[in-house]
Amino acid sequence: MLKKTIHRRQFLGTTIATGAVATAAGMGLLKPKMAFADDVAGWPAKAFDAKVLKNAMTDALRKTSIPVSSKVKLTAPTIAENGRAVPVTIEVDSPMTADDYIASVYLFVDHNPTPLASQFTFTPACGQAYIQERIKMATTDNVRVIAKTNKGVLMASAPREVKVTIGGCGG
Amino acid sequence: MADNIGNPMIRMASSAKKGALVEVRSLIMNPMTTGLAKDKAGKLIPAHFIQTVTITFNDKPLLDIDWSTAVSANPYLAFKMRAESSGTLKMAWKDNTGGHWSADSKLTVA
Numbered sequence: 001m002l003k004k005t006i007h008r009r010q011f012l013g014t015t016i017a018t019g020a021v022a023t024a025a026g027m028g029l030l031k032p033k034m035a036f037a038d039d040v041a042g043w044p045a046k047a048f049d050a051k052v053l054k055n056a057m058t059d060a061l062r063k064t065s066i067p068v069s070s071k072v073k074l075t076a077p078t079i080a081e082n083g084r085a086v087p088v089t090i091e092v093d094s095p096m097t098a099d100d101y102i103a104s105v106y107l108f109v110d111h112n113p114t115p116l117a118s119q120f121t122f123t124p125a126c127g128q129a130y131i132q133e134r135i136k137m138a139t140t141d142n143v144r145v146i147a148k149t150n151k152g153v154l155m156a157s158a159p160r161e162v163k164v165t166i167g168g169c170g171g
Numbered sequence: 172m173a174d175n176i177g178n179p180m181i182r183m184a185s186s187a188k189k190g191a192l193v194e195v196r197s198l199i200m201n202p203m204t205t206g207l208a209k210d211k212a213g214k215l216i217p218a219h220f221i222q223t224v225t226i227t228f229n230d231k232p233l234l235d236i237d238w239s240t241a242v243s244a245n246p247y248l249a250f251k252m253r254a255e256s257s258g259t260l261k262m263a264w265k266d267n268t269g270g271h272w273s274a275d276s277k278l279t280v281a
Contacts, residue, residue: 040222040265048239085243117241127192127253134243
């Protein structure tokens with residue numbers, strides 16, 4: 001199965017570099033980062049395509065102003081050694097029972113080319129709305145997390161500034 | 172070796188007491204290119220990144236994740252689950268070029 005994947009990638013790589021790019025550009029469809037024909041079904045392309053925080057929040061949450069709650073904890077380094085891999089930890093205080101749990105969590109980086117960095121959909125079986133991952137940050141910026149309960153209540157973490165010396169988005 | 176992609180790994184305790192929170196750590200190789208960087212010839216390197224991670228336990232949805240190109244290369248992910256019953260944790264990663272990988276890990280709950 002690994003072999004098949006390699007061949008397929010090489011094939012795709014060549015096609016994209018030549019034919020597909022020319023065609024897509026001609027049709028005005030060329031978007032370097034999103035709107036790939038192969039987007040996984042159900043992936044929220046619109047929210048991820050937003051280039052400005054306000055729009056990303058509107059697409060994901062239909063709101064741009066969300067109350068800060070100490071229940072939503074976001075841990076990130078004050079200074080990122082490497083903008084390509086900034087570790088973040090998200091923890092949201094919640095009973096995580098069938099009646100009262102965190103249903104979704106959204107991670108934003110204010111000025112990234114795509115402000116919505118990740119979206120998580122939890123179930124009570126998680127026991128805790130907890131995530132650790134590493135993200136890219138283009139520049140010194142705020143990272144913020146918004147949680148939504150199963151009842152639709154929205155709460156935000158305080159924004160957390162991360163100083164980035166070398167940006168990680170590949171520009 | 173040839174292409175550093177896939178090879179998912181899950182690290183999780185193999186047993187836990189009922190009701191305990193179990194931390195799961197995972198790692199998968201994927202370039203997670205943003206589509207914004209250029210190669211040495213000045214051509215844009217196309218976006219190639221994992222878009223979804225689907226996590227189930229005993230085939231019931233546990234956690235679903237949607238990723239953007241802002242997630243770092245070779246993405247690491249840690250999450251938690253409450254140990255209720257014995258069974259199998261399954262993780263499935265899908266990227267935007269049709270690539271898909273899965274891994275599983277068994278948990279015995281006392």
